[in-house]
Amino acid sequence: MRWAAAIALLFMGFVSAGEPTTTTFTGSYIWNRSTDKEGDLKAVFTSKGDSEYSVSFYFKFEGVDHVYSGTAKGSLQNGKLAGEVKDEKKEHTFTFAGMCKEGAFSGTHHVIGEKGESKTGTLTLAAK
Numbered sequence: 001m002r003w004a005a006a007i008a009l010l011f012m013g014f015v016s017a018g019e020p021t022t023t024t025f026t027g028s029y030i031w032n033r034s035t036d037k038e039g040d041l042k043a044v045f046t047s048k049g050d051s052e053y054s055v056s057f058y059f060k061f062e063g064v065d066h067v068y069s070g071t072a073k074g075s076l077q078n079g080k081l082a083g084e085v086k087d088e089k090k091e092h093t094f095t096f097a098g099m100c101k102e103g104a105f106s107g108t109h110h111v112i113g114e115k116g117e118s119k120t121g122t123l124t125l126a127a128k
Contacts, residue, residue, distance in 0.1 A: 021047040023076050025105060027125035029059060033111075033118075037061070043125055045076060055083055068094060075100050076127065081107070096123060103127035 025043040030036055039060055045053040053076075056069045072083030082097035095117060098107015105125040110117045 023047075024128045025076075025125035026128055027105075027123065029109070029123050030121045031061070032121045041123065041125065045072060051075060053083070055085065057085060072096075076105075077103055081105060094120070098123065 023045045025045070027041055027043075028038055029041045030038045042058040044056050044058070046055070047053055048071075051074055053072045054069070055072045056067055058065075058067050060066070066088065068085040068087050070083055070085030072081060074081035077100055079100060080097070081100050082095070084093060084095050086093050093112040094109055095112065096107055096109045098105055103126060105123065107123050109120050109123055111120050
């Protein structure tokens with residue numbers, strides 16, 4: 001009977017070891033496409049392995065709540081971090097890129113349009 005309990009504990013260890021790690025950053029964005037607008041921002045990064053993440057950005061813009069989701073690659077601690085997200089309707093694609101230093105991110109965001117990428121503002125985030 002002890003061997004069954006040992007196998008069960010071992011199995012639970014393998015299952016929990018395979019769960020993705022989630023890191024939450026909070027901070028702000030500045031949208032300077034037409035006029036400088038800023039707002040609070042939360043970003044949730046879920047590890048996919050090999051410094052790759054799925055990411056969701058939660059923010060309010062002009063009084064409307066939004067969640068833009070996509071992927072990111074790089075370091076959440078120290079180094080380059082970049083990614084691409086789409087809006088809820090998958091109509092617009094945005095990229096972001098910058099540097100993390102001791103768990104704090106500073107970078108820019110861009111929209112991809114018919115004429116290519118154009119800068120839309122900045123992001124400043126820190127791990128909670």
